[in-house]
Amino acid sequence: MRILISADMEGATGVTWPADCEPGNPAWQRCRSMFTSDVNAAIAGFFDGGATSVLVNEAHATMRNLLLEDLDPRGEMLTGRHKDLTMVEGVQHRDVTGVAFVGYHTGAGAEGVLAHTYLANSITGVWVDGVAASEGYLNSLVAAEFGVPVTLVTGDDLTCKDAQGYAPGAVTATVKDCVTRYAAVCRPPAVTSKLIREAAKQAAVLAVREEPVTGRTFEVAVDFDASHLAAAVAAVPTVRRTDVRRVAFTADTAFAMIRTFKTVTTVAAAAVEVNYG
Structure with a gap:
């Protein structure tokens, strides 16, 4: 059983506003450890459930946010940008039996902590x-085409609710409850780590390849x-x-x-201007 973890940061434990997940900010540096804690909990849980290997695809912004030196040594990490399938790179390989969306968020125009779809505003x-379509929904369509089920989704409460629409069978773990786009009731890492680990253990049984859709x-609009x-x-060719x-x-x-x-x-x-957007 080989699991792919697609790891985004806006839905990670403790992350509630842009500086928490924008590379280079002091708040980002602090939140990297909580992001890594969430991923480690998922890795541990999947191994608890019988996984034989776990590949973590760094999926946030520069895709260089997780602390490799603190990663569970049983996992591997794909880090860096310009990947064919961006957030779900690796799902196209036939040895992957399930994918987990860790640290995800709701889509553009929706309620949710740091809600957006690819571009912040x-x-x-x-x-x-x-x-x-949230990023989770878009990525679930890609995974389905390769016969890989979405087994686990973690993020705020509205992200977990969104997942019920595109992956109704997936296990979810709510690490915070949305108050506004930039505020949430957060659970500390000691709590969310246990929550995610148990959810991932339950999700492992769902990691069975399906018939490709x-x-x-x-x-797409x-x-x-x-x-x-x-x-x-x-x-862009084909875009009207x-x-x-x-x-x-x-x-x-x-x-x-x-x-x-x-x-x-x-x-x-590339077309966005600094002050006028």
Whole structure:
């Protein structure tokens, strides 16, 4: 049993505002240890449940946030950017039997601690076939195409509720309760570590490869907070501008969908001006 952990930071224990997860900030440095604690708890729990190996894919921002020197030595870590499948890189390998979303958050335009989809503020909404899409939902579609079930989701209470929509069979672990986008009732690492470890142990039994979900297309719509961003990303092949601040594209596979979406966000991020967005 080989588990892939996709590790994001906004949904980690104690993280409640941008400085907590923006690389270089003193608060980020402090929160890295709590982020690593969450991941270590998941690693331990999966091994408790019978896993033979665990690969952690660093999935937040620069993808260089976890403290490798403090990682559970039974795990391996894929760190760094520009990966084919970004947040779920590794899921395409046939030896992976289950994926866990650790430290996840809700999507753009939704309630939730640090809610967003890829870009913190520029994207105000993402939909796949008319369904509002968080990063968890997008990544679950990619995992399903490779026959890998989502077994565990950790984050705030609204993130765990969101997971019920795209991975109803997954085990969830709530590490904090959302009060506002920048405030939460947080449980200390000593508590959340035990919670995540037990959840991961339960989730291990779900790590059984499934029949890949193929043969569907994906119609993706993305809303931006400014018109020039929609104009900029419309230069991406297959992407069309459908309204002043909205673009859309169609993909024949989830693999193509997530790669096109990543391209859209990369172009949009490059088009943002410092003061005006």
